[in-house]
Each structure stands twice: as C-alpha cells, then as structure tokens.
Amino acid sequence: MQYHLYIIYIIYIESSVDEWRRQHARLGPIALGSDLTQPHIAMLNYLLMDTLQNQEYLRRQYEDSRNLGARIDLHTRFSTEEHPWFHWVFDRFEIPEKARVIELGCGTGLLWRENLSRIPHGWSITLTDASPGMVREAEEGLRRTALGFTFAEVNAVSIPYDNDTFDSVIANHMLYHVPDLDRTLSEIRRVLKPGGRLYATTVGLNHMAELREVPRDLGIRTPDGSVQTFTQFNLDNSASDLGHWFAEVELERRNGALMVTEAAPLVDYVLSGTRLSDEETARLRASFDSEIQLRGAFRISTETGIFKAIRGS
Numbered sequence: 001m002q003y004h005l006y007i008i009y010i011i012y013i014e015s016s017v018d019e020w021r022r023q024h025a026r027l028g029p030i031a032l033g034s035d036l037t038q039p040h041i042a043m044l045n046y047l048l049m050d051t052l053q054n055q056e057y058l059r060r061q062y063e064d065s066r067n068l069g070a071r072i073d074l075h076t077r078f079s080t081e082e083h084p085w086f087h088w089v090f091d092r093f094e095i096p097e098k099a100r101v102i103e104l105g106c107g108t109g110l111l112w113r114e115n116l117s118r119i120p121h122g123w124s125i126t127l128t129d130a131s132p133g134m135v136r137e138a139e140e141g142l143r144r145t146a147l148g149f150t151f152a153e154v155n156a157v158s159i160p161y162d163n164d165t166f167d168s169v170i171a172n173h174m175l176y177h178v179p180d181l182d183r184t185l186s187e188i189r190r191v192l193k194p195g196g197r198l199y200a201t202t203v204g205l206n207h208m209a210e211l212r213e214v215p216r217d218l219g220i221r222t223p224d225g226s227v228q229t230f231t232q233f234n235l236d237n238s239a240s241d242l243g244h245w246f247a248e249v250e251l252e253r254r255n256g257a258l259m260v261t262e263a264a265p266l267v268d269y270v271l272s273g274t275r276l277s278d279e280e281t282a283r284l285r286a287s288f289d290s291e292i293q294l295r296g297a298f299r300i301s302t303e304t305g306i307f308k309a310i311r312g313s
C-alpha cells in the first residue's frame, strides 16, 4: 500500500497535476491497484478526484449564481456565433407535445427563460439542482410564467422519483460534476420511460484552452475549477459511459470562438473558479490587456456539444 501511494506522490510532484489527471484520471489507481483492496482504490480515487467533482468546492462554487454568471456573461457578450447557445440546445430537443421533463443541475433556469415562448403548454417541467441557492434563483426567475414548472433540490446521484416517470431528462454542463457518474447515469435511465431521452451538453478537452494557457505561461497556479480541463464526461470520453446504460447514443458537436475585447471579463472568468492573490490578478490582467492591444481581441476557441441518449425497453 505504501509503495503505491509513494509512486503516486512522485507523479504528483514531478508533473503538471492537470496534465497528469487529463491522461490518467481514474485509470491510474485502478491500473496500479492489482493488490489494492476496494477501500484503498476508493480512497485513491478520492485523492485524485478533480476539483470539478469535489463536493465542498462545488458547494461554495454554486452557492449562488455569481460565479456561473461571470462565465455565462463572457460567452454571451463575446461569442462569434449568431445562434445563441440555449436556442441551439433547445432546437435539438425532440420531445412530444405532452411530456414530463426533468432538468438536473438547472442552475438559474436560463435554458427555459431564454426559450419561454417556445415551450409547449403540454410539458410539465421539473427544474432541479443540488444547490438550494440555484433552485431559489431558478424559481424566482420562472414562477410568474404561466407554464407548469416545479422546482426541487435534487442531487443527480440519487433522483427521488419513481421508475419510468419522465419522457426526457436534461443535464446540461453538469455531469462532469457528479461524484459517481455511473450511478448517476443508472439513476437517469431508471427515471426515464422506455424510449425516453437524455439530453446532456458538455465540453471538449480543448474547450477554452487559450484561457488556461495564460496563467500557466505566467507561472500562476490555478488549482481550482474555472481553468481546469474536464476529465469526466467530456465530449471525447462520454459515449462509452452512456453506452453502458442507453440503447442509442448520438453526439452533435458545436465548435466556435469568443473574441474578447476587454480584459476585465476575462479576469472575472478566471476568478469565478479560483482564488488568486492581488499581485497574480494584476499580472493576469496586464497579460490579457497587452494581447488585446496587440491583436484587437483575445481569441478563445470553444468546443461544446450535446449527447442524445435513448433508453431501450
């Protein structure tokens, strides 16, 4: 046991943790663990878990919509796409006119606020999130509409509804946060009716890579979320996870770019997920400023997409 822990410690200090996780997350301890017992493997997986699934980090990160808002703001203001993200996502739904729909990790309910006029009156929509603050904000934004929304605090790893309840489950940009992806997917399958569909958006490994490179090149450590790579449930590694639970899995990608002409929203984006000292923040701001002055804008490429997965009978 000590031998295995020692090996992992060496890997940690000798290489970029981010890069190492990107290549080995979760396979590492299992591959090393031929003589490890399950509790040891669980402990090692916990130690190696991305910040993006760390429950204490997530509790603080999503206490309210401030951090998420800073990130959405950057996309909304500087995307080069003509078709807004939440319209593009809604366009992909093939949901009957009369249907029960649940969203997991709904955040502030922006998907629905941005598509209000397009929602069929026959949909009964349950908006859920693990964060009570997010559920409150989603409810505040939508309760005065004439549509049939209900709201509930739900952790996606354990969905408190009966088998075969929903025609569609929506899980946008949230399955990379769940602490047990396999269990969450089994729960989603369980609450879907046979033939029901999961729609799940996520990002690719190179999503916004340019933004990660700046602090890295400046030697600024960003141990927390906003500038991390997404090792769990990204566009490249999720089809097989979904394939264990669903009969048909399809992915539609959407690549794009942001052309950001102000340093402040870039700094806000980074600070939305990680703490920096004043000195580090000032260096980061100066670096964004000089790139914008030189080239007219700071360009960031985006890699997003939506999985559609259909439950078999």
Ligand SMILES: C[S@@+](CC[C@H](N)C(=O)[O-])C[C@H]1O[C@@H](n2cnc3c(N)ncnc32)[C@H](O)[C@@H]1O
Residues within 6 Å of the ligand: 058, 062, 068, 104, 105, 106, 107, 108, 110, 128, 129, 130, 131, 134, 154, 155, 156, 157, 171, 172, 173, 174, 177, 178, 179
């Ligand atoms: C990146 S935000 C996405 C919000 C929204 N779906 C969107 O696309 O804008 C992730 C959301 O997932 C929620 N979340 C994180 N872990 C969760 C879990 N285990 N179960 C349910 N919601 C979770 C967070 O509270 C947060 O609101």
